Amino acid sequence: MLVHKKILLLALAAFFALAAGAAAKKPRGDERSTFRSYYTPDYLAFKARIMEEFSKAKAGKFSEFVNYRRKETDKSLDQKVIAFTFDACGGKHSGYNKELIDYLRKEQIPATLFITGIWIEKNKETFAELAKDPLFEIENHGMMHRLCSTEGRTMYGVHGTRNLSDVVDEMELGARKIAELTGRRPVFFRSATAYTDELSLKVAKRLGMEVVSYDILAGDATRSGAARMSKNILSGARHGAVVIMHFNHPEWPEKAALEKAVPELRKRGFTFCKLEDFTVK
Numbered sequence: 001m002l003v004h005k006k007i008l009l010l011a012l013a014a015f016f017a018l019a020a021g022a023a024a025k026k027p028r029g030d031e032r033s034t035f036r037s038y039y040t041p042d043y044l045a046f047k048a049r050i051m052e053e054f055s056k057a058k059a060g061k062f063s064e065f066v067n068y069r070r071k072e073t074d075k076s077l078d079q080k081v082i083a084f085t086f087d088a089c090g091g092k093h094s095g096y097n098k099e100l101i102d103y104l105r106k107e108q109i110p111a112t113l114f115i116t117g118i119w120i121e122k123n124k125e126t127f128a129e130l131a132k133d134p135l136f137e138i139e140n141h142g143m144m145h146r147l148c149s150t151e152g153r154t155m156y157g158v159h160g161t162r163n164l165s166d167v168v169d170e171m172e173l174g175a176r177k178i179a180e181l182t183g184r185r186p187v188f189f190r191s192a193t194a195y196t197d198e199l200s201l202k203v204a205k206r207l208g209m210e211v212v213s214y215d216i217l218a219g220d221a222t223r224s225g226a227a228r229m230s231k232n233i234l235s236g237a238r239h240g241a242v243v244i245m246h247f248n249h250p251e252w253p254e255k256a257a258l259e260k261a262v263p264e265l266r267k268r269g270f271t272f273c274k275l276e277d278f279t280v281k
């Protein structure tokens with residue numbers, strides 16, 4: 001009986017390993033039709049130039065925190081600002097957490113929304129409404145929600161880019177899509193799962209975007225409940241912290257978590273801001 005169980009477990013492990021491998025290699029959805037209108041001669045020439053510039057560059061380290069430096073808190077300043085960021089990943093997960101957004105509006109909490117091209121496609125009206133609300137900053141979560149690795153690495157079975165060409169498409173086409181709809185080109189990029197390699201960071205910089213990871217993992221994506229999420233936010237809270245959450249899962253408890261955390265953060269003297277208002281250059 002025990003032996004059978006072991007074999008079953010091994011078979012399951014093998015199945016998941018294979019599934020993750022397949023996810024890494026298979027292009028997501030019908031990329032050709034998604035990209036077709038963007039593949040103009042001008043764009044292809046632009047991409048070829050970028051590819052040439054980086055043709056000899058090495059991929060470098062692969063992590064959620066490549067070159068990511070936590071900003072030191074300046075204790076002499078009586079300033080406590082925290083940045084809430086919410087991703088909308090798209091694909092199978094193209095929902096809209098309206099309750100959460102309504103809560104942010106009611107409480108007048110500014111936030112940065114990292115949105116993919118494929119989420120926008122499924123939520124055009126909602127996107128337009130969010131984009132014109134000055135409470136929110138729209139930033140780039142990639143065209144297709146592909147983890148950016150120039151050598152085809154991936155995490156958690158998420159679809160990744162296969163090479164440098166895919167990385168440029170993911171970052172640049174995501175930025176162009178947002179810019180053409182809002183009139184403002186994104187200045188920040190967050191890769192799917194927040195994993196990237198060092199070369200992807202350089203490519204983003206060349207394209208005029210800064211890669212943003214996070215300081216506080218609220219825990220919605222790992223299915224933490226509202227109480228746990230609130231605890232995660234409060235225990236990590238410090239001046240300059242970037243909190244990562246999502247707004248594409250209406251069934252997730254971000255609103256309940258913030259209802260617990262926000263009054264306490266305010267009591268501690270924190271205010272909230274968008275990333276664009278926060279980056280001190």
Ligand SMILES: [Zn+2]
Nearest residue numbers: 087089192193
């Ligand atoms: Zn995502």
